[in-house]
Amino acid sequence: MIADDDEKWLAAAMTAVKQNAFYMQRAIDSNNLKDALKFSAQMLSELRTSKLSPHKYYELYMRVFNELGTLEIFFKEETGRGCSIAELYELVQHAGNILPRLYLLCTIGSVYIKSKDVTTTDILKDLVEMCRAVQHPLRGLFLRSYLAQVTRDKLPSIVSELEGDGDAQMNALEFVLQNFTEMNKLWVRMQHQGSSREKEKREKERNELRDLVGKNLHVLSQLEGVDLGIYRDTVLPRILEQVVNCKDELAQCYLMDCIIQVFPDDFHLQTLDVLLGACPQLQPSVDIKTVLSGLMERLSNYAASSVEALPNFLQVEAFSKFNYAIGKVVEAQVDLPAAGSVTLYLFLLKFTLHVYSDRLDYVDQVLGSCVTQLSATGKLCDDKAAKQIVAFLSAPLEKYNNVVTILKLTNFPRVMEYLDHETNKAMAIIIVQSVLKNNTHISTADEVDAFFELAKGLIKDFDGAIDNEIDEEDFQEEQNFVARLVHNLYNDDPEEMSKIIFTVRKHILTGGPKRLPLTIPALVFSALKLIRRLRGGDENPFGDDSSATPKRILQLLSETVEALSDVSAPDLALRLYLQCAQAANDCELETVTYEFFTKAYLLYEEEISDSKAQITALRLIIGTLQRMRVFNVENRDILTHKATGYSARLLRKPDQCRAVYECAHLFWADECENLKDGERVVLCLKRAQRIADAVQKMTNASRGTSSTGSVALYVELLNKYLYFLEKGNTKVTGDTIKSLAELIRSETKKVESGAESFINSTLRYIEFQRQQDGGMSEKYEKIKMEWFE
Amino acid sequence: MVLVLALGDLHVPHRAADLPPKFKSMLVPGKIQHIICTGNLCIKEIHDYLKTICPDLHIVRGEFDEDARYPENKTLTIGQFKLGLCHGHQVIPWGDLDSLAMLQRQLGVDILVTGHTHQFTAYKHEGGVVINPGSATGAYSSINQDVNPSFVLMDIDGFRAVVYVYELIDGEVKVDKIEFKKPPTSNSAP
Numbered sequence: 001m002i003a004d005d006d007e008k009w010l011a012a013a014m015t016a017v018k019q020n021a022f023y024m025q026r027a028i029d030s031n032n033l034k035d036a037l038k039f040s041a042q043m044l045s046e047l048r049t050s051k052l053s054p055h056k057y058y059e060l061y062m063r064v065f066n067e068l069g070t071l072e073i074f075f076k077e078e079t080g081r082g083c084s085i086a087e088l089y090e091l092v093q094h095a096g097n098i099l100p101r102l103y104l105l106c107t108i109g110s111v112y113i114k115s116k117d118v119t120t121t122d123i124l125k126d127l128v129e130m131c132r133a134v135q136h137p138l139r140g141l142f143l144r145s146y147l148a149q150v151t152r153d154k155l156p157s158i159v160s161e162l163e164g165d166g167d168a169q170m171n172a173l174e175f176v177l178q179n180f181t182e183m184n185k186l187w188v189r190m191q192h193q194g195s196s197r198e199k200e201k202r203e204k205e206r207n208e209l210r211d212l213v214g215k216n217l218h219v220l221s222q223l224e225g226v227d228l229g230i231y232r233d234t235v236l237p238r239i240l241e242q243v244v245n246c247k248d249e250l251a252q253c254y255l256m257d258c259i260i261q262v263f264p265d266d267f268h269l270q271t272l273d274v275l276l277g278a279c280p281q282l283q284p285s286v287d288i289k290t291v292l293s294g295l296m297e298r299l300s301n302y303a304a305s306s307v308e309a310l311p312n313f314l315q316v317e318a319f320s321k322f323n324y325a326i327g328k329v330v331e332a333q334v335d336l337p338a339a340g341s342v343t344l345y346l347f348l349l350k351f352t353l354h355v356y357s358d359r360l361d362y363v364d365q366v367l368g369s370c371v372t373q374l375s376a377t378g379k380l381c382d383d384k385a386a387k388q389i390v391a392f393l394s395a396p397l398e399k400y401n402n403v404v405t406i407l408k409l410t411n412f413p414r415v416m417e418y419l420d421h422e423t424n425k426a427m428a429i430i431i432v433q434s435v436l437k438n439n440t441h442i443s444t445a446d447e448v449d450a451f452f453e454l455a456k457g458l459i460k461d462f463d464g465a466i467d468n469e470i471d472e473e474d475f476q477e478e479q480n481f482v483a484r485l486v487h488n489l490y491n492d493d494p495e496e497m498s499k500i501i502f503t504v505r506k507h508i509l510t511g512g513p514k515r516l517p518l519t520i521p522a523l524v525f526s527a528l529k530l531i532r533r534l535r536g537g538d539e540n541p542f543g544d545d546s547s548a549t550p551k552r553i554l555q556l557l558s559e560t561v562e563a564l565s566d567v568s569a570p571d572l573a574l575r576l577y578l579q580c581a582q583a584a585n586d587c588e589l590e591t592v593t594y595e596f597f598t599k600a601y602l603l604y605e606e607e608i609s610d611s612k613a614q615i616t617a618l619r620l621i622i623g624t625l626q627r628m629r630v631f632n633v634e635n636r637d638i639l640t641h642k643a644t645g646y647s648a649r650l651l652r653k654p655d656q657c658r659a660v661y662e663c664a665h666l667f668w669a670d671e672c673e674n675l676k677d678g679e680r681v682v683l684c685l686k687r688a689q690r691i692a693d694a695v696q697k698m699t700n701a702s703r704g705t706s707s708t709g710s711v712a713l714y715v716e717l718l719n720k721y722l723y724f725l726e727k728g729n730t731k732v733t734g735d736t737i738k739s740l741a742e743l744i745r746s747e748t749k750k751v752e753s754g755a756e757s758f759i760n761s762t763l764r765y766i767e768f769q770r771q772q773d774g775g776m777s778e779k780y781e782k783i784k785m786e787w788f789e
Numbered sequence: 790m791v792l793v794l795a796l797g798d799l800h801v802p803h804r805a806a807d808l809p810p811k812f813k814s815m816l817v818p819g820k821i822q823h824i825i826c827t828g829n830l831c832i833k834e835i836h837d838y839l840k841t842i843c844p845d846l847h848i849v850r851g852e853f854d855e856d857a858r859y860p861e862n863k864t865l866t867i868g869q870f871k872l873g874l875c876h877g878h879q880v881i882p883w884g885d886l887d888s889l890a891m892l893q894r895q896l897g898v899d900i901l902v903t904g905h906t907h908q909f910t911a912y913k914h915e916g917g918v919v920i921n922p923g924s925a926t927g928a929y930s931s932i933n934q935d936v937n938p939s940f941v942l943m944d945i946d947g948f949r950a951v952v953y954v955y956e957l958i959d960g961e962v963k964v965d966k967i968e969f970k971k972p973p974t975s976n977s978a979p
Contacts, residue, residue, distance in 0.1 A: 436806065436807075477834065480802045480832055480834065481802075483802035483803065484801070484802040484806040484807070485806065486802075487802075487804075487805060487806045488806065521853075522802055522804075524803075525803055525804045525929050528929060528931075529929050532929075575853065579931055582931035583931065616852060616878075619878060620852060620878060623878060623881050626882050626883075627882070627932075662881045665882050670882075670885075715895075719891045723887055723891065726887065758894060758895050758897065761897060761916060762894055764915075764916075765890075765894060765915055765916060768915045
């Protein structure tokens with residue numbers, strides 16, 4: 001209803017304006033000054049209305065403004081025809097109402113600003129004073145806005161022309177300042193019009209008008225002659241005086257922001273204490289954060305874009321001023337929520353990182369201020385604050401991209417103390433990912449220690465709080481991050497590297513049963529790499545006490561892998577023991593190697609009961625043992641005997657057969673003459689063959705089942721015999737091979753074995769070898785025989 | 790022209806954090822038709838990463854692989870070649886060429902791709918070709934003292950296979966090339 005009325009009134013007013021403008025134009029065309037004034041006054045009367053909302057009033061005003069443009073041109077022509085300002089003023093007094101009269105006076109005054117018969121300063125002074133007559137907020141604002149608009153273009157040139165005349169400059173300045181002050185007062189007064197129910201509506205309307213007020217500041221910033229001195233001594237104090245005294249939240253918010261945006265950054269830097277000093281004087285409801293953050297952001301960008309300005313920052317001690325100001329704000333606003341104060345410190349931190357990136361002490365100070373603040377509020381329990389703290393801590397990480405730098409910030413871990421477990425872990429993940437993403441290397445044990453302290457949310461469970469809700473995959477992915485970064489903890493110096501290993505181990509072992517299987521392997525291999533390096537070096541120059549010997553480290557590893565068997569990861573533990581055994585073998589530490597084998601074997605016997613797992617584990621044992629050179633005869637025999645024993649006791653016979661013939665390799669080391677025991681090789685193969693025979697019997701008995709079993713095994717055995725034949729094992733006789741070949745042939749005649757292609761490729765191989773020159777064909781002569789399909 | 794990427798023994802995260810950046814930038818999705826992987830990735834993240842390079846991923850089980858469902862060995866045909874894939878810890882003695890030859894005869898394949906030793910090899914013997922792409926991350930090996938990151942790219946065209954090996958030595962990627970031809974009337978592998 002009201003909106004409709006608004007439209008109606010506006011339409012009616014527009015019509016009246018249009019009409020009067022038409023007559024005014026006609027009067028102008030016929031040089032009729034008197035009539036022109038009459039109709040223009042009538043037109044301007046429409047602006048006396050109280051019925052329109054600010055938005056609609058603005059529309060009306062713009063319409064009128066356009067028409068006044070033609071009037072202004074007409075006045076200019078009239079002065080050319082000899083009409084003086086005094087005469088025009090006189091004529092205008094006849095306009096009935098004050099508002100139209102003032103609009104006309106402003107128009108005339110602006111035309112005469114540059115004339116010689118009246119001084120500029122007098123005109124400006126008069127105009128700005130005259131407008132006081134209109135105290136209605138909306139009408140007054142627009143009137144003064146008109147005054148500002150119509151004089152704006154002319155001000156700069158006034159100032160420059162009157163360069164020698166300091167007073168004149170100041171008066172132009174004074175004009176704008178006064179207009180601004182009065183406009184702000186009117187604007188603020190709008191807040192108190194009408195009922196309290198309509199407060200929101202009024203604020204909305206005020207917001208629509210705010211640029212009218214702000215424009216004045218813009219004009220001030222454009223004025224020539226407003227240098228730093230004048231800004232500091234006159235302009236800023238006057239503006240701030242009005243801002244503080246008006247005690248209006250809306251105005252203060254907007255105008256502070258306006259000042260920051262409109263005046264040069266260099267000015268702000270030099271008047272920092274004045275600006276910041278105004279902040280505590282503002283209304284408590286003003287969101288200081290926005291003001292301060294706006295200022296800090298602008299200055300950060302300034303620092304980023306002009307390197308020459310950086311010394312100025314130091315000179316004016318920008319950092320300490322901001323630090324102090326923020327401290328004051330936080331102190332004053334007692335019920336500021338934790339999220340709010342952290343946000344403030346976040347802005348300060350970003351500012352510091354931008355402007356003073358090499359001053360870690362400043363960065364640390366900001367962190368320290370935050371800690372002090374947090375200690376007052378205690379451990380955080382709301383999401384918003386937690387999010388802000390994560391952003392706060394992430395800022396230096398992102399800036400430096402180097403965790404090692406972060407480790408130098410003493411207050412960083414202190415801030416983390418205030419996070420709840422979940423957020424602490426999230427932060428730990430961010431830190432760890434920073435290392436991985438930037439491929440940061442951490443090279444001293446102390447730094448590694450500090451790093452793991454920071455990341456402890458990821459490394460272990462907090463007392464009593466086991467996170468049961470976590471997704472299994474996510475958990476593994478997180479621990480894989482930890483495992484990965486172990487490879488970034490490195491130092492060329494073996495002594496320091498050894499210390500690093502000890503430190504990493506210390507932290508990882510606090511991880512608990514779910515974490516150890518995922519993190520221990522990385523530690524083990526990192527240590528094995530170190531051992532290899534130590535081995536490659538000179539004789540141990542460190543003496544007995546040092547920790548950087550292969551033996552010492554292997555001892556450590558033995559204990560570490562043991563922790564795995566406590567948490568039901570026997571397969572992994574077995575593999576790691578065998579890796580350690582190989583390293584010990586390479587270091588020629590017989591006893592240590594034997595120890596590792598013992599542990600592996602015990603695991604096999606006691607913990608590994610799944611058949612498939614046994615087969616693989618046994619293969620690994622045999623493969624590893626086959627490569628050992630450090631053992632004396634006795635030790636070797638014991639271990640070999642056990643291995644063959646395990647092989648013969650696998651569940652399924654075909655698996656037994658295979659494992660046993662693999663054991664044959666345990667008696668033959670190609671490069672080592674005294675590790676070639678031809679007889680025991682053959683014994684092994686024969687034993688395997690007996691098992692294959694048993695498979696054959698079972699197959700025959702049950703008829704329907706797959707018969708690839710035994711024949712394939714025989715062919716494999718045949719290949720193994722050929723292998724040892726070629727290696728020069730004299731105990732491999734032609735007869736043995738021939739009878740095996742016979743067996744295969746007769747079996748294949750009976751039934752489809754499925755091993756045909758294997759047989760064919762073996763036969764082809766035999767033929768090929770027989771064709772070879774020298775020793776090979778001699779060996780193959782032994783087994784010359786007839787084959788037919 | 791069919792491009793086959795052969796790689797393995799990455800050992801992430803136990804022995805290495807990730808593939809070398811220079812390798813990663815070379816392995817662009819969409820250029821490769823098949824991936825054959827000798828195993829020991831060891832984690833799902835690497836499996837997923839390989840899948841983004843090429844969805845046709847063939848993989849066999851290494852002794853440290855997290856996923857127990859990978860097979861012990863695998864055969865497949867590309868062009869005129871029959872390929873066999875096996876990690877190699879199952880073949881004793883480890884790295885022994887004659888024992889590997891036996892496996893090749895057993896599987897009946899022209900090209901046997903195997904790993905475990907972290908040492909690049911490509912050699913021709915009576916029964917065909919054995920290729921070991923080495924370790925793509927240069928991971929620690931108890932068998933091989935001096936490991937450089939390496940992988941293999943095979944260009945298979947009918948009866949011809951060109952094997953490119955990429956090795957990262959002192960920060961530079963070095964390439965070498967070996968060519969194999971399979972005789973059309975060869976009686977190796979029906």
